[in-house]
Amino acid sequence: MATKPPRRVPDQAAATPEEIAAAIEELTPADWGRLGKFANSRIRLLGPKAECEAGEDLLQLALTSLLEDIRRWNKAKVRFPDFLVGAMRSISSNWAKSYKPEHVAVLEADLRRENEEGRIFSPLDAVREQRPDAEQRMRDKQILEQVDALFKDDEQAQMVLMAWQDGCDPPAVRELWNLSQKEYNTVVRRIRRQVDAAGLMPNSGKGKTNVQ
Amino acid sequence: MSNKKTDQEKLDAIMEALGDSVLEASDDEIIEELRLAGVDPDAEAARLKAKMLATVKAFRQRALAAAQAGYRSRLEQVDRKPYAVPKTPAARRELFSFVIQQPQYAQYVTAQYRDLENLTDNDIESYLQDLAELGILPTPE
Numbered sequence: 001m002a003t004k005p006p007r008r009v010p011d012q013a014a015a016t017p018e019e020i021a022a023a024i025e026e027l028t029p030a031d032w033g034r035l036g037k038f039a040n041s042r043i044r045l046l047g048p049k050a051e052c053e054a055g056e057d058l059l060q061l062a063l064t065s066l067l068e069d070i071r072r073w074n075k076a077k078v079r080f081p082d083f084l085v086g087a088m089r090s091i092s093s094n095w096a097k098s099y100k101p102e103h104v105a106v107l108e109a110d111l112r113r114e115n116e117e118g119r120i121f122s123p124l125d126a127v128r129e130q131r132p133d134a135e136q137r138m139r140d141k142q143i144l145e146q147v148d149a150l151f152k153d154d155e156q157a158q159m160v161l162m163a164w165q166d167g168c169d170p171p172a173v174r175e176l177w178n179l180s181q182k183e184y185n186t187v188v189r190r191i192r193r194q195v196d197a198a199g200l201m202p203n204s205g206k207g208k209t210n211v212q
Numbered sequence: 213m214s215n216k217k218t219d220q221e222k223l224d225a226i227m228e229a230l231g232d233s234v235l236e237a238s239d240d241e242i243i244e245e246l247r248l249a250g251v252d253p254d255a256e257a258a259r260l261k262a263k264m265l266a267t268v269k270a271f272r273q274r275a276l277a278a279a280q281a282g283y284r285s286r287l288e289q290v291d292r293k294p295y296a297v298p299k300t301p302a303a304r305r306e307l308f309s310f311v312i313q314q315p316q317y318a319q320y321v322t323a324q325y326r327d328l329e330n331l332t333d334n335d336i337e338s339y340l341q342d343l344a345e346l347g348i349l350p351t352p353e
Contacts (some may be wrong), residue, residue, distance in 0.1 A: 017268055017271060017272050017275075018276075020268055021265060021268045021269075024261060024265055024267070024268065025261070027261065028239065028256070028257070029243065029246075029254050029256070029257035030239035030240075030242045030243055030253070030255040031245060031257075032236065032253075032256060032257040032260045032261065033242040033245070033246045033253055033256065033257070034234055034237065034242050035260075036256070036260065037231075037242070037245070038231055038234050038235060041227060041230060041231025041234065042231060044227055044231075045228055045231060047222060047278075054265070055224075056260065059260070059264075060263070060264070060267060063264055063267055063268070064267065065273075067267070067268065067271040068271070072282045085235060103253075125326045136220070137218075137219060137220065139222050140219040140220045140222075141219045143223055144222060144223055145218050145231075147223075147226065161226060164225050164226050164229040165217060165221075165222040165225050165226060166217075166225070167225055170229075170232075170236070179234040185236070185237075188229075188230075188233045189233075189241060191230065191239070192230050192233055192234070192237075192245070193245060193248060193291075195230060196245065196249060197248070197249075
């Protein structure tokens with residue numbers, strides 16, 4: 001079944017700069033904290049694919065895209081923080097899709113060719129996008145080991161982490177391990193705080209690595 | 213269960229779930245976690261709010277400056293634009309008569325201008341110049 005593209009918010013429903021400023025004024029410290037933590041998580045998730053270094057730069061880009069009418073916010077239908085979260089998710093996903101690694105192995109130069117239009121290409125171009133380099137793979141492995149070590153004595157945390165790694169969403173995790181909403185929230189909060197406290201940030205390519 | 217996934221995929225899944233979990237966390241939890249991380253929630257909120265409001269203000273100033281530049285440019289174009297107003301009073305009256313009978317120009321013609329016989333040649337010339345500046349009259353080849 002074909003998927004319809006998202007419908008653009010009509011002119012009359014789109015928030016004006018004045019309304020956007022008013023919405024910013026209304027955000028609470030908890031809203032800012034939540035937005036900042038979410039933004040940081042997206043930057044951590046993307047690592048070298050992120051096109052900015054800090055979470056608040058991503059938040060700023062979400063706002064700029066709104067002001068420049070690249071995105072529109074229908075204030076009658078969507079809360080402002082939810083709009084910003086959606087915009088940050090979309091922007092960061094686009095970065096991941098369009099990511100091209102900058103560094104190329106020296107020996108690969110031998111494989112490079114020029115096509116009829118004069119464009120230089122490598123047979124490895126398509127492969128490279130899908131595959132982290134050795135340094136990155138090593139770093140990912142280390143972080144996973146550190147996460148495991150953090151929760152080696154916390155069986156519930158291990159269960160939740162394992163389910164996440166398999167791509168389960170929160171309802172699926174709760175069903176899989178027969179956890180109540182409250183139990184799940186408690187475990188997730190514990191994981192989040194310990195990962196934060198340990199500074200496990202797989203942000204390898206932007207000079208802000210917290211993992212040694 | 214997760215043997216087929218690479219370490220990167222496993223780690224991405226954990227980080228994505230942790231990021232999304234923040235959206236479900238209560239306000240109290242968020243505030244507490246900021247404090248645990250050594251962040252003053254009120255000061256951080258004030259800093260981010262000021263930064264975002266400054267972005268909105270800068271955008272509005274840029275938009276205003278662009279609108280002003282556009283307006284100046286249009287004025288200059290009007291000044292430079294050659295009028296398509298005929299040279300003789302008879303030709304001007306003929307053209308004006310044609311214009312006021314066109315339904316698409318009705319919005320530009322007030323009632324007083326529809327009484328052609330009471331208009332002086334100067335009235336007609338002046339009104340045709342206004343229409344030309346509005347770009348309603350064709351530009352001469």
